[in-house]
Amino acid sequence: MRRTGDLKLMQELNRSIILDTIRKHGPISRSDIAKLINISPTTVTSAVNELINEGVVREDGIGISNGGRKPVLLRFDPNTRYVIGVSISNSYIKISEMNLEGSIIRKEIHSTNYQQGEEIISLTLQIIEQFLQSKENLEGCEGVSIITPGIVDAGKGIVSYNTKLKLYDVPLKEMVEQQFGLPTYLDNDTNAFVLAENYFGSFGQYKDLVYITIGDGVGSGIMVNGKIIRGYKGSSGELGHTTIVKGGLKCECGNEGCLENYVNWPAIYSKIVTALMSRGKETIIKDQVGEDLNRITPAVFVRALNEGDSLCFQIMDEIVSHLSSGIINTIHLLNPEVIILSGEIVQENDLFVNLLKNYVSKQVIPILREEVNIQPTSLGADFEMLGAAAVILQEKYQFTI
Numbered sequence: 001m002r003r004t005g006d007l008k009l010m011q012e013l014n015r016s017i018i019l020d021t022i023r024k025h026g027p028i029s030r031s032d033i034a035k036l037i038n039i040s041p042t043t044v045t046s047a048v049n050e051l052i053n054e055g056v057v058r059e060d061g062i063g064i065s066n067g068g069r070k071p072v073l074l075r076f077d078p079n080t081r082y083v084i085g086v087s088i089s090n091s092y093i094k095i096s097e098m099n100l101e102g103s104i105i106r107k108e109i110h111s112t113n114y115q116q117g118e119e120i121i122s123l124t125l126q127i128i129e130q131f132l133q134s135k136e137n138l139e140g141c142e143g144v145s146i147i148t149p150g151i152v153d154a155g156k157g158i159v160s161y162n163t164k165l166k167l168y169d170v171p172l173k174e175m176v177e178q179q180f181g182l183p184t185y186l187d188n189d190t191n192a193f194v195l196a197e198n199y200f201g202s203f204g205q206y207k208d209l210v211y212i213t214i215g216d217g218v219g220s221g222i223m224v225n226g227k228i229i230r231g232y233k234g235s236s237g238e239l240g241h242t243t244i245v246k247g248g249l250k251c252e253c254g255n256e257g258c259l260e261n262y263v264n265w266p267a268i269y270s271k272i273v274t275a276l277m278s279r280g281k282e283t284i285i286k287d288q289v290g291e292d293l294n295r296i297t298p299a300v301f302v303r304a305l306n307e308g309d310s311l312c313f314q315i316m317d318e319i320v321s322h323l324s325s326g327i328i329n330t331i332h333l334l335n336p337e338v339i340i341l342s343g344e345i346v347q348e349n350d351l352f353v354n355l356l357k358n359y360v361s362k363q364v365i366p367i368l369r370e371e372v373n374i375q376p377t378s379l380g381a382d383f384e385m386l387g388a389a390a391v392i393l394q395e396k397y398q399f400t401i
Contacts, residue, residue, distance in 0.1 A: 014039055015047045016397055019056065022048075022076050027060045029071035048074060055080035056100070078103070081142050084182075085388030086128065087189065088148040090114065090164045090216040093124055094384055095131050100142070100397075102200050102389040104382060116166035124172075125179060132180065142396055143183035144176055145192075145388040149219050151235045152188040159186070160234060163252040164216060185391050189213070190221035190237055191228050192387030193379070197340060198223075199390045202378035206337045210330055211377075212239060214323075214343035218260035222334065240264070244325045262322040265298055265345060271315045272296055283311040298344035305351055316352060324359035331364055331372070342377035349376075 021033050030048055034041045051057035060075040078100035087094040091114065096107035110127050112120060128144065135141070150162030157173020159165075176184040194211045197203040207226040213219050218240030222229040229236050240260030241253050248257025261267060273293055275281045285304050289295035304312045327339060346352055353376055361372045379386050 011047075014043055015050065018044055018047045019051055019076070019397060022051075022057055022074050026075040027063070027073035029063050029073055031071060033074075076100075081140050083142050083389055083392045084128070084131065084144045085385045085392075086124065086144060086146040087384035087388060088112075088120070088124060088146065088165070089189075090149075093127055095127055096382075096385045096388075097131075098385060098389045100389075100393070102196070102386045104385060107382075107385065116164075120165050120167070121170060121172065121175070125175065128176065128180065138182065141182060143185060143392055144180065145185045145187075145391045146172060146176065147187055147189040147192045147384065147388050147391065149189050149217055151233065151238070152186060152191075153234050154185075154187045154191075154230070157184065157186045183396070185395050187391045188219070188221070188234070188237070189384065189387060190219040191230070192221075192391050193340075193342060193377070193383055194221035194223050194228060195390035195394055196379055196383065196386040197377065199393055200379060200386050203338060203340060203375075208335070208337045209340060210334060210336045210338075211340045211342070212327070214263060214341070214345055215265055218263050218323075218326075220330070222336075224334070239326055239330065242326055242329070244322055259322060259326045263319045265343075268298075268301060268315055268319060268345065269296060271318075272301065272311070275311055281311045281314075284309050285312070302345060302347070302349045305349065313351075316355065320352065320356050320359055324356060324363065327356070327360050327374070328363050331360070331368060335368070338373040338375055340375055340377055342379070342383055346376050347381065 017037055018033060018039070021037055022028060025036065030044050031041060034044045048057060056077055057074055058077045059072050061073045063071040063073050081100055082105065083098050083100070085096050085098055090112065092112055093110045094107065097105040099105065108131060112123065115123055132138065148159060148162065150167065151160040153160050157171060159167045159170040159172050161168060173184045173186045190211055190213050193213060194209065197211065203209065207223065209223050211221040220237040220239040222237050241251065241255065241258045243255060243257045244259045244262065245257035249261040250256055251258035251261050272285060273296070275283060276286055276293070283304065284307060285296060285300060288300055288304070301312055305316060341353060353374060357372060357374050360374065361369055364372060377383055
């Protein structure tokens with residue numbers, strides 16, 4: 001005899017599958033849904049009625065008759081519900097309100113002033129509280145989705161290990177839920193970007209991919225056969241902490257020679273400042289920022305590259321050389337269909353992507369040489385917010401990729 005709990009679980013699973021089918025194939029009729037996913041018409045009708053009452057599905061026109069009455073078509077409606085997305089990094093906290101397709105309704109960016117530990121958690125909670133205060137009610141809110149670098153236990157909602165932010169075993173999901181009474185989801189940022197590329201981007205056809213993000217650090221998300229690979233303690237994808245220089249620069253993690261110390265934005269910034277201070281190399285960045293070194297940003301670096309600046313090209317060549325070592329190892333280990341790059345130094349920077357392809361293609365084993373596929377992210381400047389939205393779509397609605 002089937003237990004009540006088993007039956008309820010099956011109903012919820014069927015509901016998620018039906019909603020996902022409408023999202024992907026709508027406008028679509030009830031009968032076509034039943035045929036497409038091999039579920040009884042009665043089950044489809046019952047679930048659709050619930051979804052219409054909740055406002056996430058609406059009837060949208062009349063289809064073509066196959067002999068009987070013309071069918072009523074159904075469409076996913078992403079605008080009756082919204083999610084709150086939060087992205088925490090070393091230098092800023094981004095927060096936005098989005099519909100269920102990741103379209104941003106409003107967005108704020110707050111500097112962290114490089115706060116760490118309890119201070120960064122307190123700031124995060126304060127920013128969420130202020131952001132929610134502008135809403136008359138939270139009835140349509142499906143929850144808060146938080147993404148952050150480092151090792152994250154997504155199941156328990158704990159930031160397990162983040163050396164840059166000095167966060168260790170922080171139960172952030174529980175803290176947010178207790179303070180605001182909203183369902184809260186927490187995940188590693190790069191894992192979230194992998195989901196976002198599949199939900200919102202141009203890489204939905206790939207089931208085996210590696211997503212690499214370059215910012216204050218270097219992280220990666222891994223998908224194999226359509227599933228995120230998290231590892232035993234959620235620490236898979238720590239590409240930035242793979243050793244590429246024996247006895248090299250000391251890393252915050254305690255190791256020496258970690259990849260991210262040679263590739264991240266602070267490393268690039270340091271090289272630019274050293275060149276400016278030593279006056280050993282000419283660069284157009286000097287004309288762009290004057291004496292204010294704080295004006296040197298990734299966008300300034302990329303703009304100088306595109307204008308043919310020799311110093312910036314030399315720096316780029318150095319970091320691409322280091323990054324290629326990590327990517328070559330990744331290709332040999334995982335053999336992904338595509339490697340996706342994101343981060344401010346990659347955006348609008350075809351020189352970077354093409355140079356990296358050349359480095360990697362020359363050094364991978366011959367059978368893989370023609371298959372090297374390295375692409376910039378298709379998500380645009382709001383990739384962090386789309387990542388946060390994708391986490392809720394997977395967890396709340398169990399949407400498939």
